[in-house]
Amino acid sequence: MKKIAIILLTLFALWSCTKDGPSGPNVDDFDREAILVNWSDNIIIPSFTAFSGSADQLHSDASAFAQAPTLQNLEILRNSWKSAYLAFQHVSMFEMGKAMELRFRDNLNIYPTDTTEIETNIMEGNYNLELSSLNDSQGFPALDYMLNGLGANDTETLAFYTTHENSNGYLTYLTDLTARIQFLSSEVLTDWTSGYRDEFVSNSGNGANSSLDMMVNDYIYYYEKHLRAGKIGIPAGVFSGSPLSTHVEAYYSDAFSKSLFNEALNASQNFFNGTHFESNTSGESLKSYLDFLNTMKDGTDLATLINNQFDAAREEAKILNDNFAEQVESNNNLMLSTYDQLQLNVVYMKVDMLQALNINVDYVDADGD
Amino acid sequence: MKLNKLFVLTLTSIVMISCGSNDDPQIDVPANYEFTRNGESTVSFTGQTTRIKMTTELVGAINDFDNSTKELLLQMYRNQTADGGDANPYSDEELNAATKNVKSKVAASTDYFSTNTTVSAELKNQFETWLINQIEEVYPNENTMAEPGQPGQIADGSSTRYVNGKGFEYNQLVGKSLIGALMTDQILNNYISTSVLDAGTNREDNNNGTLAEGSNYTNMEHKWDEAYGYLYGTATDLSNPVPTTGDDDAFLNKYLGRLEADEDFAGISQEVFDAFKLGRAAIVAGEYAVRDKQAQIIRENLSKAIAVRAVYYLQSGKNALDQETPDYGAAFHDLSEGYGFIFSLQFTRVPNSDSPYLTKTDVDGFLAQLTQGNGLWEVTPQTLDNIAQEIAGQFDFTIEEAAN
Numbered sequence: 001m002k003k004i005a006i007i008l009l010t011l012f013a014l015w016s017c018t019k020d021g022p023s024g025p026n027v028d029d030f031d032r033e034a035i036l037v038n039w040s041d042n043i044i045i046p047s048f049t050a051f052s053g054s055a056d057q058l059h060s061d062a063s064a065f066a067q068a069p070t071l072q073n074l075e076i077l078r079n080s081w082k083s084a085y086l087a088f089q090h091v092s093m094f095e096m097g098k099a100m101e102l103r104f105r106d107n108l109n110i111y112p113t114d115t116t117e118i119e120t121n122i123m124e125g126n127y128n129l130e131l132s133s134l135n136d137s138q139g140f141p142a143l144d145y146m147l148n149g150l151g152a153n154d155t156e157t158l159a160f161y162t163t164h165e166n167s168n169g170y171l172t173y174l175t176d177l178t179a180r181i182q183f184l185s186s187e188v189l190t191d192w193t194s195g196y197r198d199e200f201v202s203n204s205g206n207g208a209n210s211s212l213d214m215m216v217n218d219y220i221y222y223y224e225k226h227l228r229a230g231k232i233g234i235p236a237g238v239f240s241g242s243p244l245s246t247h248v249e250a251y252y253s254d255a256f257s258k259s260l261f262n263e264a265l266n267a268s269q270n271f272f273n274g275t276h277f278e279s280n281t282s283g284e285s286l287k288s289y290l291d292f293l294n295t296m297k298d299g300t301d302l303a304t305l306i307n308n309q310f311d312a313a314r315e316e317a318k319i320l321n322d323n324f325a326e327q328v329e330s331n332n333n334l335m336l337s338t339y340d341q342l343q344l345n346v347v348y349m350k351v352d353m354l355q356a357l358n359i360n361v362d363y364v365d366a367d368g369d
Numbered sequence: 370m371k372l373n374k375l376f377v378l379t380l381t382s383i384v385m386i387s388c389g390s391n392d393d394p395q396i397d398v399p400a401n402y403e404f405t406r407n408g409e410s411t412v413s414f415t416g417q418t419t420r421i422k423m424t425t426e427l428v429g430a431i432n433d434f435d436n437s438t439k440e441l442l443l444q445m446y447r448n449q450t451a452d453g454g455d456a457n458p459y460s461d462e463e464l465n466a467a468t469k470n471v472k473s474k475v476a477a478s479t480d481y482f483s484t485n486t487t488v489s490a491e492l493k494n495q496f497e498t499w500l501i502n503q504i505e506e507v508y509p510n511e512n513t514m515a516e517p518g519q520p521g522q523i524a525d526g527s528s529t530r531y532v533n534g535k536g537f538e539y540n541q542l543v544g545k546s547l548i549g550a551l552m553t554d555q556i557l558n559n560y561i562s563t564s565v566l567d568a569g570t571n572r573e574d575n576n577n578g579t580l581a582e583g584s585n586y587t588n589m590e591h592k593w594d595e596a597y598g599y600l601y602g603t604a605t606d607l608s609n610p611v612p613t614t615g616d617d618d619a620f621l622n623k624y625l626g627r628l629e630a631d632e633d634f635a636g637i638s639q640e641v642f643d644a645f646k647l648g649r650a651a652i653v654a655g656e657y658a659v660r661d662k663q664a665q666i667i668r669e670n671l672s673k674a675i676a677v678r679a680v681y682y683l684q685s686g687k688n689a690l691d692q693e694t695p696d697y698g699a700a701f702h703d704l705s706e707g708y709g710f711i712f713s714l715q716f717t718r719v720p721n722s723d724s725p726y727l728t729k730t731d732v733d734g735f736l737a738q739l740t741q742g743n744g745l746w747e748v749t750p751q752t753l754d755n756i757a758q759e760i761a762g763q764f765d766f767t768i769e770e771a772a773n
Contacts, residue, residue, distance in 0.1 A: 101694050106527050131512060132524030132698075 027358045030292050031284070032212050033204035038274050038283030039215065040197045046277035047090040047267075048189040054084040055178075055185040062178035066171040069161040071154055078147050082256065084181070085140045089263040091188075093222035093271065096214060097200070098191035102184055105226070106135045112247050113141035115149070122169045129180050138177055141249070146174050149252030208360060216286070217362045220350050223268055228342040231261045235328050236335035243332045248324040255322035262317065269310040272349075286353065295356040297348070302356065306348045313341035396659060398650040401608040402597065402642075404590070411586040412608075414598025417555075419469045421602045421618050423448065424547055426459050427471065428619065431503055431540035432531060434511050439504040446496060447472045472496070475550045478558035479565050480723060481716070488729065492550055496543055503539040507531050517746040525698030535744025536697070538705040544619065545709020549716040552599045552621040553671060557718040560596030561648070561664040567657075576655055589652050593660075597645050600625070600671075614638040624710075625674050627681075633770040634677065641670050665720035672717035672726055675710055676764050680757045680771035682707030686745075687753040701745050704753075711735050714760065726763045735759070 061080040065073040088108060095105050107129075117137040121127040129138050150170075151157035160170045192200075203211040229239065230249070237243035250256040270277075274285025282288075287303045295302040316338045321327035327335055354361060404411045427445040430437045444450060444458035448470035457465040476482055476492035506520045511531065513521035518534045532538050559565055566589050573579075575589040584591070604610035604617045615626015615638075629638040648663030682703045689700035714727040735756045739748055754768075761768050 103524055106524070110527065128512060128514070130514060131522055131529075132527075133512070133522055133529040135524075135527065135529075 025293055027293060027356070028206060030289055032206065032210075032289075033201060034284040035274070035286075035289060036201045036204055036211050036215075038276075038285065039271075040192070040200055042276040042279075042281075042283055043271060043274070044091075044094050045189075045192050045197065047087075047094070048185070048192055050277065051084070051087040051091045052182075052185040052189045054080070054087040055182045058084040059175070059178040059182040062175045065161070066175050069158065069167075069171065071158060074147070074154065074158060074161075081140070081143050081147055082253075082259075085250070085256075085260060086263045088140065089260060090267045090277065091185075092226065092264070093219050093268065094215075095218050095222070097196045098188045102187060103132070103135075104184060104188060106132070107184055108139040108181060109141065109226075109249075110136045110139065111141035111144075111230075111249055112251060113137060113139075113145050115145055118142055118145060118173070122166065122173045125169055125172070127176075129176065138180060140181075141251075143174075143177055144250050144252045146170070146177065147252075148254075206358070208362060212357075213359050214362070216354070216357065216359055219268075219271060220346075220354070220361075221363050223349065224346050227261075227264050227268060228339065228346060231257070231264065231324075232335055232339045232342060235324060236332055236339055237328075238336070238339055243328045243335075245325040245328040248328065251325055257324035258317070258320055258322045261324070262314070265310065265314055265317070269307070272306060272310070286357075290353065290356060293356055295352070297352050302348065302352055306345060306353065309341065309345040309348060313338060313345065316341045396647070396650050396654045396656055398647055402601075402610075402646050402649065403608045404649060404653060406580075406585055409585050411590055412594050412597075413584070413586060413591060414594045414602055416469050417595055417598025418602035419464060419467045420471055420474060420551070421599070421620065422461060423459065423464055423467075423469070423471050424544075424551065425603075425619060426461065426464065428540055428544040428547075431500070431543060434508060437504070439501055442500040442504065443497060446470075446500060471547075471551065474555055475547070476554060476716075478554045478562070478716075480558040480562050481554065481725075482558075496546070496550070499539045499543050502533065506533050507539065517743040523698045523701060525696075525702050528698075528702075530698055530702050532701050532705075535740055536701040536704070536746050537708060537740075537744065538702060541702070541705035542709055542712075545706050546712040548620045548624065548709065549675060549713020553675060553713060554716040556596045556599045556621075557668045557671060558716065560592045560599075561667055563661060563664075566592050566652075566660070572657070575652060587652075590649070593645075593649050593652055596667075597649070600641070600645075611639055611642050614642075621671065621674070624678050625671070628674050628677055631677075631770075631773065633766070633773070634673075637670055637674070641667060644670075668718040669720045672719070673764055673766065675713045675717055676726065676760050677766060677771040679707055679710035679714060680761050680766075680768055682710060683753045683757040683760075684768065684772035687750045687757075690748070690753075691750040697746070704739065704745050704748070708736065708739060711739075711756070711760070727760065731759075 058077075058080040061073070061077045065077045091099075092105050092109065099105070114136040117134065121134070121137055127134060127137075147157070150160045161167050161174075164170060200211045203209075207213065233239060235244050235247040245251075248257045249260050269275075272285065273287045274283045275281070276283065287307070290303040290306075291301075297305055320334055320338060321330065324335070350361065402412065423445065427442065430442060430445060440451065441458050444456040448456055448458070448464075448467070450456045459465050472493055475496060476489045482489040510519070510521040513519065515521035515523040515532050515536070520531075520533045522529050522531050523536075524530075530538055531540075569588075570579075571587070571589045571592075575587040578587065580586060581588050581591060586594070600621055601607060601610040601614075601617065604622070605613045610617065610622075614629060615623055617623075625638055625641065628634040629636075644663040644666040648660045648667070651657070651659035651663065686700045686704035686707055689696040689703060711732055715725050715729045715732045717726045718724070719726055738752050738756065739745065757768050757771075761771065
């Protein structure tokens with residue numbers, strides 16, 4: 001057996017040496033499992049743990065507000081909502097396993113939210129938030145409306161929860177929204193910590209259904225559709241031809257859309273570099289895989305190009321108004337130039353990186369009907 | 370030198386063969402679908418445009434939970450009230466004013482149904498049953514989660530689909546089945562049929578340039594144009610529809626465009642248009658053999674378009690079901706479209722024959738396999754593969770070519 005293995009290995013080595021193109025490390029020689037371990041133990045599970053904790057806090061603060069709807073409790077709740085929304089930016093890209101089954105992102109962050117539907121739900125009171133037709137009237141964007149969009153100022157907003165004829169309906173809807181976020185986040189976290197982590201790590205092959213291939217596809221899909229398009233491109237009118245300021249994330253908050261964008265951009269770059277959650281330590285990652293393969297593009301190291309491009313997008317976004325809706329209305333060109341910087345990394349990652357890692361794109365734009 | 374001579378000889382032969390083939394030099398084929406007599410256009414297919422628009426409104430209204438009722442949907446289908454009175458169900462006033470309707474042209478071709486009115490009536494009524502079921506089964510369950518045996522809604526990506534207890538979307542059943550029962554049947558088995566083109570004194574009139582009463586066209590010219598209208602009646606440029614084929618309606622035009630976009634079938638859209646154009650020019654020239662040859666080309670290609678889409682959706686549905694966590698929402702949507710395309714297969718036409726590629730019996734058998742028990746909730750990948758194989762086996766394409 002050993003002999004055969006050696007012969008085969010030799011043949012393989014010879015074959016490798018004789019094939020055309022740049023010689024270098026083989027894509028299969030890298031320890032893919034090491035990446036999966038680093039992702040799970042140092043990024044994904046800690047991120048979901050943090051998010052689940054902030055979702056607990058959010059619900060507990062919403063319940064406290066429902067008990068005593070004061071301005072002070074409203075402020076506390078708004079802060080919890082912001083913390084949880086920021087924490088969500090670290091897990092939104094991991095739409096696999098239980099998260100995929102629950103359609104986690106669709107439940108938590110479809111925007112713009114449907115305020116007419118929210119008001120109907122509150123008025124009629126017999127809603128079922130598990131229905132996919134109610135995805136756009138729940139999650140963080142719905143809470144944004146409930147906390148920042150009901151009234152023109154704090155007094156008006158508070159009145160919906162105190163003196164409004166259906167104030168109980170508003171309070172119930174508010175706590176139902178936070179309860180659902182808490183439930184969904186705990187479901188996903190529990191799944192990761194009670195078996196899915198091992199399943200994820202052990203599926204370390206290089207086929208289309210391997211963990212690495214699927215995660216990389218999910219990650220690039222997230223970057224392309226939700227970070228680049230959702231947070232910047234769609235409100236800037238890249239796809240519709242005219243700017244849509246109402247389509248920014250956290251539309252009802254004064255100056256929060258940019259914070260969410262920056263958080264998501266950092267989370268994406270950290271994932272690429274294998275940077276541990278809330279730490280400066282890095283482990284095996286897409287970057288180290290590309291480094292191992294010594295991947296070059298036009299004479300420059302591809303991993304460096306990608307990191308530089310993340311930095312360029314962040315730099316370009318620096319001058320943006322903290323309120324993206326205002327930015328779209330005052331000078332949309334700055335939004336567009338940020339979009340362009342983000343788009344360059346779609347090419348580096350979706351084309352060059354996937355080619356180097358020998359991964360096929362598994363998603364296409366929907367049929368449209 | 371010898372080689373050169375041979376080359377010249379071959380070239381000459383090719384040129385001669387080309388000249389001697391179907392493109393009879395006497396036929397004057399215009400660049401676009403434009404034909405005139407005494408300086409005025411002879412092309413007319415307003416009735417087809419109207420029916421495509423009516424069908425579009427009907428299919429759009431099926432999931433309009435806030436505004437649609439059983440009466441409204443049935444009126445859109447019949448353009449009449451239940452007791453035969455004048456109805457105004459459409460948002461487009463031109464459609465309300467029209468005397469045309471969808472129902473009378475469903476399963477109504479001369480070749481397939483003029484002596485088969487029992488089946489024609491059954492098929493016409495099938496659409497009414499679907500519309501009624503939508504209101505009675507699905508509407509009351511708009512805000513219920515679908516389960517086996519339970520109509521309601523189900524997520525498909527970020528879309529929400531509304532299905533019956535077996536997992537089928539009635540709007541897809543109606544929309545995709547009409548591609549066969551209305552557009553395909555009228556084109557392949559009615560307007561480009563010899564029996565219709567040559568009916569009565571049509572040939573004699575066409576030869577003599579005798580025009581239909583009050584019109585600038587001969588009856589035969591008009592019949593051919595009506596066939597054209599069921600494919601291109603809402604095209605952006607009615608005389609030059611190839612560049613926008615696929616975008617001009619949600620029916621046969623759309624799915625011919627889908628084939629065009631698949632490299633395995635690229636060129637089909639031009640081929641169909643060229644056949645329509647040459648056939649029409651042949652009628653003007655009185656060259657009926659050329660005309661009939663174009664009709665066969667149209668039959669072959671449009672039949673294939675339906676079959677390819679049937680196989681495509683069966684395969685997409687299979688892939689969505691055949692995984693660790695089945696994506697029921699995506700599968701149900703694909704397979705509902707697939708159901709409609711399979712239904713449509715009974716209206717296809719094998720060139721130079723009087724029969725469809727798959728008979729009504731074949732089609733009913735496939736559909737029974739999809740709907741038995743709890744329907745799509747329990748259909749197996751094996752069943753979907755088998756049906757796809759049986760369909761593709763009647764055509765000259767493979768499952769792989771259709772599936773991507």
